Amino acid sequence: MLLTLFFLSCGSGHLQAAEVLVAVASNFTRTLEKIAPEFERTSGHSVIIVSGATGRHYAQIVNGAPYDVFLAADAEVTARLEEEGRAVPGTRAVYATGRLSLWSRTPGYVDAQGAVLADGEFRRLSIANPRLAPYGAAAVEVLTALGQYERLSERLVQGENIAQTYQFVDSGNAELGLVAYSQVLESGAAGSYWLIPEDLHAPLTQELIVLKDSAPAREFVAFLLQPSTLALIGASGYGVPHTAAAVKP
Numbered sequence: 001m002l003l004t005l006f007f008l009s010c011g012s013g014h015l016q017a018a019e020v021l022v023a024v025a026s027n028f029t030r031t032l033e034k035i036a037p038e039f040e041r042t043s044g045h046s047v048i049i050v051s052g053a054t055g056r057h058y059a060q061i062v063n064g065a066p067y068d069v070f071l072a073a074d075a076e077v078t079a080r081l082e083e084e085g086r087a088v089p090g091t092r093a094v095y096a097t098g099r100l101s102l103w104s105r106t107p108g109y110v111d112a113q114g115a116v117l118a119d120g121e122f123r124r125l126s127i128a129n130p131r132l133a134p135y136g137a138a139a140v141e142v143l144t145a146l147g148q149y150e151r152l153s154e155r156l157v158q159g160e161n162i163a164q165t166y167q168f169v170d171s172g173n174a175e176l177g178l179v180a181y182s183q184v185l186e187s188g189a190a191g192s193y194w195l196i197p198e199d200l201h202a203p204l205t206q207e208l209i210v211l212k213d214s215a216p217a218r219e220f221v222a223f224l225l226q227p228s229t230l231a232l233i234g235a236s237g238y239g240v241p242h243t244a245a246a247v248k249p
Contacts, residue, residue: 017044018216021066023057024049025073026161027098027135027180028206031236032071039223045216053161055132061086061211068217071095071208073162074134078207091210095224097239098204099181100138103169103193109176110192116176117148124157126168126177134204135162139178141201182237206238 024032029051036047050057054073061067061081070087072078075094081087102117104110109120116122127143128136136158143149157173159165162180169177170187184193208224210217223229230240 017046018214019046019048020216020220021048021068022050022071022220023061023065023067023069024051024071025054025057025206026051026133026163027073027182028071028096029163030186031096031182031233031238034232034236035224035229039220043216043219043223045219047220051161051163053129053132054134055129056160066212068212068214069208069210069220071206072134073098073204073206075205075207078209081209081211086211088210088213091218091221092207093209093221093225094205094241095208095230096206096233096241098135098206099198099237099239100135100142100178100196100201100204101181101184101193102176102196103166103179103184103191104176105169105172105191106175107190107192110194112194114146114194114196117143117146117152120176122175123155124168124174124176125152125155126157126159126165126174126179128162128165128178129158129160133159133161133165135178135180136165138201138204142178142196145200180237185237 032049040046054077057070058077078092082089082092102110102114110116127139130136130140140149143152157168159168165177166179166183168174181195208221210221234240
C-alpha cells in the first residue's frame with residue numbers, strides 16, 4: 001500500500017509539470033537563458049523562450065500567440081495589454097531597469113563622454129527600430145538630446161530588435177551601435193563603450209505581465225522576482241526593483 005501511494009505521488013508530480021511559454025524582449029534574452037535552468041530544476045516545469053522586439057511580441061499577442069508570460073522592455077505595452085483585457089489583471093511587475101550604451105568593437109574608439117558621435121568619421125550607427133523596440137526609441141531620444149539626430153539620420157541602420165542592432169556592430173556592418181549595456185557586459189566589455197547617462201532618455205523600465213493564468217506561470221514570475229534572481233539580473237547590467245543599487249559602468 002505504501003509503495004502504491006509512493007508511485008502515485010511520483011506520477012502526480014510528473015503530471016503537474018508544465019511548459020511555460022515566455023515572450024521576452026531581445027535585450028533580456030541572454031539573462032533569461034541564465035535564469036531558466038534553475039527554475040526548471042527547482043520547479044520541474046520547462047521554460048520555452050521566444051525572443052523578439054517588444055512591439056513585435058505585442059502584435060503577436062493581439063493576434064492570438066499563446067504566451068503564458070511576457071517580459072517586455074517597457075511599461076507602456078504591459079499597461080496596454082492589461083487595459084485591453086489581454087492579460088491577467090494585477091500581474092504587472094517591474095523586473096529590471098535597462099541601460100543604454102554606445103559601443104564599438106574597436107578598443108579605444110568610443111571615449112568616456114561619447115564625443116565620437118560628434119567628431120568621429122564613421123559610416124554607420126546601428127540602433128533598434130524605434131517603432132518596435134523601446135531601446136530604439138531611447139536611442140532616438142539620446143541622439144536628439146545631444147543635437148545629433150538630424151546630422152546622423154542618414155548614417156543610421158536599424159535592427160528590428162536590440163539583438164540585431166548588436167549583431168550589426170559585432171559583424172562590422174556598423175562601426176558604432178546604441179545597444180543595451182547588458183549586451184556589452186555579456187561580450188566581456190570587448191571593444192570600447194560609453195554608458196549613456198540616464199537623463200538623456202526616458203527610463204527603460206522593463207515590466208512583466210502574466211497573459212494566461214496558471215500555477216506554473218505564477219511560479220515562474222515569483223522565481224524571477226525573488227532576491228537571488230534579482231541579484232543575477234543586477235549583475236547582468238540592469239537596475240533591479242526594491243534596491244537602491246544602480247548599474248555601474
